[in-house]
Amino acid sequence: xxxxxxxxxxxxxxxxxxxxxxxxxxxxxxxxxxxxxxxxxxxxxxxxxxxxxxxxxxxxxxxxxxxxxxxxxxxxxxxxxxxxxxxxxxxxxxxxxxxxxxxxxxxxxxxxxxxxxxxxxxxxxxxxxxxxxxxxxxxxxxxxxxxxxxxxxxxxxxxxxxxxxxxxxxxxxxxxxxxxxxxxxxxxxxxxxxxxxxxxxxxxxxxxxxxxxxxxxxxxxxxxxxxxxxxxx
Numbered sequence: 175x176x177x178x179x180x181x182x183x184x185x186x187x188x189x190x191x192x193x194x195x196x197x198x199x200x201x202x203x204x205x206x207x208x209x210x211x212x213x214x215x216x217x218x219x220x221x222x223x224x225x226x227x228x229x230x231x232x233x234x235x236x237x238x239x240x241x242x243x244x245x246x247x248x249x250x251x252x253x254x255x256x257x258x259x260x261x262x263x264x265x266x267x268x269x270x271x272x273x274x275x276x277x278x279x280x281x282x283x284x285x286x287x288x289x290x291x292x293x294x295x296x297x298x299x300x301x302x303x304x305x306x307x308x309x310x311x312x313x314x315x316x317x318x319x320x321x322x323x324x325x326x327x328x329x330x331x332x333x334x335x336x337x338x339x340x341x342x343x344x345x346x347x348x349x350x351x352x353x354x355x356x357x358x359x360x361x362x363x364x365x366x367x368x369x370x371x372x373x374x375x376x377x378x379x380x381x382x383x384x385x386x387x388x389x390x391x392x393x394x395x396x397x398x399x400x401x402x403x404x405x406x407x
Contacts, residue, residue, distance in 0.1 A: 179205050183212070183235055183287065190233060190259045191318075194311050200304040207305075211288045221278040221286065222263075228272040230288035231263045237284025242366065243276045252366035253326070255281070255358055264316055267291035329368070332407060335378050338368050340406040343388065347397055354396045 184201050187193045193201055211230065215221055221232070221239065239256040253276055256262055266275055268291060295309060332338045342364075347355050357364075361379075365372040382388050387403055389396045397403055 179210075186235060186259060187233065187287075190261065191315050192233065192261055192311050193308065195307050196304045200302075204304055204308065208289050208293045213286055213288065215280040215284045215286065217280055217282050219280045221280060222274040224274055224277050226274045228263065228266050228274055230290050231261060231267050231294070232278070232286045232288050233261045234258050235285040235287055238281040239284060240279050240281050240363070241276050242279065249369065250366050251369045252359070252363050255363065261315065264291070264312060265319055335368060335370055335374060336382065337407045339375070339378060339382070340403045343395060343397060344403060354394055357393050357395060360393060
């Protein structure tokens with residue numbers, strides 16, 4: 175069955191890493207071969223649970239998602255937050271064990287397009303350059319995700335919560351290249367990300383503010399003392 179894809183969806187896909195260097199007309203044509211599924215989810219809806227059967231690479235069209243992992247005690251650790259254009263599921267798409275390694279939950283009302291990985295790597299009869307580019311893009315994405323996972327391990331290897339927070343603040347200030355920058359996670363999400371209690375995050379940030387290391391208002395932050403921040407990592 176051929177799925178008619180709205181132009182706004184095609185435009186969003188064109189801006190993603192998966193469809194990098196592929197023109198809109200080619201994306202529309204390729205989608206007829208890929209035969210994707212577009213699904214809508216309400217806020218807090220479960221999109222996939224860890225251990226569920228894997229059924230496709232997802233790309234966020236609208237809304238935000240949380241990818242989280244629970245330990246045996248039931249404590250949740252947020253792995254990442256996904257926004258429109260972000261992709262998930264590609265790391266498990268070609269593994270022998272076709273199960274979701276983590277849970278995916280809608281943080282807001284969301285729309286997601288799912289593509290079968292088999293459709294991605296199976297070249298169409300025309301062997302078009304765009305499909306080759308799609309496969310190359312997917313390999314690049316998977317390589318970058320592996321490096322990001324290493325970064326997560328680096329955070330967890332920092333022994334103190336203050337050290338983790340300082341490293342996180344420095345990283346995002348460097349990304350934004352601005353004196354005042356906004357963090358992508360709120361206090362609850364940061365607590366899950368660092369696997370600590372939420373009051374611990376709020377308390378440590380308040381101490382850092384009182385000591386003159388940082389200033390903040392809600393999710394906006396400013397580093398005041400770079401030397402002491404770096405020394406705390």
